Amino acid sequence: MLEVNSLSAYYGLFQALFDVDLRVEEGECISLIGANGAGKTTLMRALVGALKVDSASVLFEGQPVGGQSERQQLARGVTLVPEGRRLFPSLTVRENIELAQHHGRPGKWDAELLFQELPALAEVQNRMSTELSGGQQQLVAISRALVTNPRLLLCDEISLGLSPYAVDEVYRLLNRARKDGMSVVLVEQNVQRALAEADRFYCIQKGRVVLDGPAADADHHAVANAYFGV
Amino acid sequence: MARPLMLTIMRLLTPTLEFDMLVFIETLINGLLLGALYALFGMGLSLSLGVMRMINIAHGDFIVLGAYLSSVIVMSTDLGPLASLLLLLPLMFVIGWLLQVVLFNRVVGRDPLSPLLLTFGLSIVIQNLLQEGFSADTRSLPAGDLALQGVELGGMSIGVLPLISAAISIAVFWFINRLIHRSPVGAAVRAVADDQETARLVGVNDKRLFAYMTGLILVTVGIASVLYGMRTPFSPASGPERLIFSFEAVVLGGLGNLWGTFIGGLIIGVSQLFGARIDTGLGPFFGHLVFLLALIARPQGLFKGGKS
Numbered sequence: 422m423l424e425v426n427s428l429s430a431y432y433g434l435f436q437a438l439f440d441v442d443l444r445v446e447e448g449e450c451i452s453l454i455g456a457n458g459a460g461k462t463t464l465m466r467a468l469v470g471a472l473k474v475d476s477a478s479v480l481f482e483g484q485p486v487g488g489q490s491e492r493q494q495l496a497r498g499v500t501l502v503p504e505g506r507r508l509f510p511s512l513t514v515r516e517n518i519e520l521a522q523h524h525g526r527p528g529k530w531d532a533e534l535l536f537q538e539l540p541a542l543a544e545v546q547n548r549m550s551t552e553l554s555g556g557q558q559q560l561v562a563i564s565r566a567l568v569t570n571p572r573l574l575l576c577d578e579i580s581l582g583l584s585p586y587a588v589d590e591v592y593r594l595l596n597r598a599r600k601d602g603m604s605v606v607l608v609e610q611n612v613q614r615a616l617a618e619a620d621r622f623y624c625i626q627k628g629r630v631v632l633d634g635p636a637a638d639a640d641h642h643a644v645a646n647a648y649f650g651v
Numbered sequence: 652m653a654r655p656l657m658l659t660i661m662r663l664l665t666p667t668l669e670f671d672m673l674v675f676i677e678t679l680i681n682g683l684l685l686g687a688l689y690a691l692f693g694m695g696l697s698l699s700l701g702v703m704r705m706i707n708i709a710h711g712d713f714i715v716l717g718a719y720l721s722s723v724i725v726m727s728t729d730l731g732p733l734a735s736l737l738l739l740l741p742l743m744f745v746i747g748w749l750l751q752v753v754l755f756n757r758v759v760g761r762d763p764l765s766p767l768l769l770t771f772g773l774s775i776v777i778q779n780l781l782q783e784g785f786s787a788d789t790r791s792l793p794a795g796d797l798a799l800q801g802v803e804l805g806g807m808s809i810g811v812l813p814l815i816s817a818a819i820s821i822a823v824f825w826f827i828n829r830l831i832h833r834s835p836v837g838a839a840v841r842a843v844a845d846d847q848e849t850a851r852l853v854g855v856n857d858k859r860l861f862a863y864m865t866g867l868i869l870v871t872v873g874i875a876s877v878l879y880g881m882r883t884p885f886s887p888a889s890g891p892e893r894l895i896f897s898f899e900a901v902v903l904g905g906l907g908n909l910w911g912t913f914i915g916g917l918i919i920g921v922s923q924l925f926g927a928r929i930d931t932g933l934g935p936f937f938g939h940l941v942f943l944l945a946l947i948a949r950p951q952g953l954f955k956g957g958k959s
Contacts, residue, residue, distance in 0.1 A: 469852065491851045500852075507849040511841040520838050524854025565853060 422447045422604055423468070423499075423573055428478040428487070430460075430467045437463040438628045445573060450605040452619035452636065454612055456648055460628040461608045462504055465575045468606070469501040470494040481573075498526060498572030502579055504608075506562040508550035515546040518565050525569025529601065535564045538597065556587025563594055573604045581610060592618065612644060626650050677807040678924050684809070686900075686920020687817035688882070690913040691875040692893055693900030694824065695868040701907030702844045703861055705759050705766040709774035711894030713869060716777055717743060717876025718885050722790055732792040732881050740873045747869030751862040759861060760847055774890060781887035792880035816878040823871055824913050831909070840864065844907065892935075899942040905952025914954065918945070 423445040430438040438460050445451055453461045466472040468479060470491040479487035481497055494500075508517050518532045536543035542560055545553060550561060559579055566574055576595065580588040592614075599605060609615035616622060616636045624632035624647035632647040692714060699705045707713075720742060724735040754773070758765035800811040831837040842850040843857050851857055879885070879893070899919050904911025919938045926937020945953065 471848065471852065492854050492856060495852075495854045503849060503852060507846055507852075509842040509845040509849070511845050512838055516838045517842075519835070520842055520855070521853035523835060569854065 422449075422482060424480040424483075425464075425468070426478055426480065428464070428467060428474060430463050430472055430474050432463075436628065438467065441625070441628075441630055443623055443630065443633075445604050445606060448599070448602045448604055449621065450599065450607060450619045452607045452609060452615035452622040453625055454609075454615055454622055454644060454648060455625035456650070459625045461625055462577055463628075464625070465501055465577050465606065465608065468494075469499055469575060471501075492524070495525060495569055495571075498570070499575070500525070500566045500569045500571035500573075501575040502562050502566045502577060504577040504581070506558050508558055508561055508565070510549065510551045512550060513547050514542060514550055514553065514561050517550050517561055518568055521565045522568035526571075528570025530567045530570050530598070532564075532568060535567065539564070539594065554587070556583050556590060559583060559587065559591050560594060563591065563598075567594075567598055571603060573606070574598070575606045577608045578610060579607075580614065588614075612641075612648065616644070624648060673806055674928070677809075678928055679921060680807070680809055681813065682921030682924035683917050684813035684817045684920070685924060686917035687820040687913075688813075688875065688878055688916070689896045689900050689919050690916025691816075691820040691823060691871065691878070692897040693904075693912045693916050694827065694875075694909070695872045696894075696897045697901045697904070697907065697909060697912040698827070698864065698868050698871075700901065701909075702840055702864055703755075703759050704763065705755065706763065706770070708767060708770040708894065709777055709890070710770075710872070710897055711892065712774045712777040712781075712890030713872045714876045714879060714893045714897075715781065715885055715887065715890045717869075717873045718792065718880035719781055719785055719790070719887075721873075721877045721880060722792055725792060732794065732877050736874065736877055739877065740870050743869040743873035744866040748862045748866040750869075751865035752858075755865065756858045756861060760857075774894075778887050778890060785887065787886060787888070789884040789886040790880075791884040792877065794881040798881070812881060816882070819874060819878065820913075823874060824909065827867075827871065828909050896938070899938065903942055903945055903953060905954045908952070908954050911952060911954035915952075918953075 425441055425443040427440040427442060428438055429436060429440060441464060453464065455461050463472065467474045467487070470489050470493060474487045476485045476487045479485070481499065486494065486497065509520070512520065515532060518535065522531055536546060539560055542557065542564065545557065550558060553561065563576070563579065579591055579595070583591065595605065607615060607619060609618070616639050619636040622633060622636045622639060622644075623630050624644060626647060627650070632643060696707060696710050699707050717739065721732055721735045721739050724730060724738050725732055730737070754769065755766065758769050794812055797812045797815070801808040802811060802814065831840055839850070839855050839860055842853070843855060843860055847857055896919060900916035901912050902915070903918055904913065904915030918941060922941035923934040923938040927934035929937070
């Protein structure tokens with residue numbers, strides 16, 4: 422479904438990604454593992470169109486789509502849940518979700534279905550998003566991405582700073598959405614969780630993929646080495 | 652001995668006191684009415700700052716441009732200044748839309764300096780074009796009977812034109828506020844104002860939204876410019892002063908707070924007229940003085956917080 426071929430990305434003169442190769446199959450979940458500053462978020466931003474990259478370095482169903490705008494990627498079905506949730510503080514919970522729904526793809530997921538799935542959110546739908554707890558805010562952030570009916574969902578640090586219970590709830594929603602065949606790319610600080618949720622993993626170090634393979638038989642020692650760069 | 656003296660003084664003072672009270676209330680009301688117009692000047696600036704994070708130095712010159720365009724419409728048709736709005740406002744919208752698409756969208760959203768420099772240049776260009784086209788002479792929009800009519804109110808006389816201006820200003824503020832806080836388009840506007848990058852992620856076309864926004868801003872400018880031109884003579888060089896008053900209204904109210912801008916405008920208007928009571932030439936000076944004092948006391952603006 423998604424194929425990344427020797428992708429390089431730059432912030433001005435600074436090169437953040439070096440010849441990254443990666444693929445995501447239909448319905449698959451992959452994890453990107455790596456230390457802070459390794460380039461995981463940069464990779465996500467490149468995939469979603471927030472960072473200009475070479476057109477041929479990102480293929481979506483065989484078509485070169487690298488460097489196209491966020492709106493074009495959204496229309497194609499690639500959506501990002503950004504790190505730190507980034508809800509709009511001036512919008513209510515419902516407005517946050519409906520804004521994305523309005524600009525996203527038509528499909529199964531809409532605000533009503535989400536409020537059915539998450540009664541706790543339905544109760545606070547008319548509150549400002551900043552009034553919610555961190556876990557609830559993360560659920561809104563994922564809901565906001567789901568209502569665009571993505572085929573490939575990119576999740577950047579969706580469990581950061583949440584209580585274990587809230588993390589479980591976030592992943593419950595994600596797995597509920599995956600049942601319909603949606604593909605997922607996870608960036609997750611908790612390596613055990615990252616490997617448990619994913620089918621395959623990629624370790625990224627200083628902008629390069631240094632290790633990859635099926636998550637089920639990942640060698641934790643090798644992953645740790647790749648993570649810390651020893 | 653002391654008591655009769657006091658009574659005499661009181662008796663002497665009372666009529667003046669009454670008179671002063673009347674003058675005070677009249678000045679206050681006229682100040683508020685003038686302030687409502689300043690608020691309308693400030694609205695466009697408040698919107699472009701709040702939504703696009705862009706300071707438009709040419710804002711005052713757009714107000715003057717609008718007044719000139721209205722004057723051209725008035726002279727070449729048999730429409731009055733208020734009726735000229737029918738033609739002026741669509742024209743202003745198109746001008747705003749084109750400016751954003753052709754010019755502003757190239758610089759907006761990067762560092763704040765680029766829009767500042769661009770609109771600074773644009774301000775000079777507009778002033779010179781106006782001078783080339785209309786000479787440096789002052790003009791005004793013919794307000795006709797409206798300029799002379801007044802309403803008698805308990806011994807005071809309040810001008811009908813300022814009353815109409817203030818009513819229009821309030822209506823525009825109410826409408827724009829509703830548009831931003833109660834409509835789907837408004838939600839997109841607020842989202843972009845909050846976080847442009849994330850708004851793009853959820854599919855908002857920020858550049859197109861900005862183009863409509865600047866069109867809308869110039870519509871509010873168009874309304875303000877006609878009300879201004881009917882009230883005060885203007886010349887191609889009047890823009891910068893309009894900009895200063897607009898700025899003071901916006902900053903005083905707190906950046907990005909629409910009703911704050913409205914109140915800010917009122918305060919500037921009232922200060923100016925009370926200043927003018929003390930000395931006719933000191934009106935604007937007192938406006939600036941109150942602005943500076945308020946800025947020292949509350950650098951974040953009087954109504955900090957609420958984004959709009």
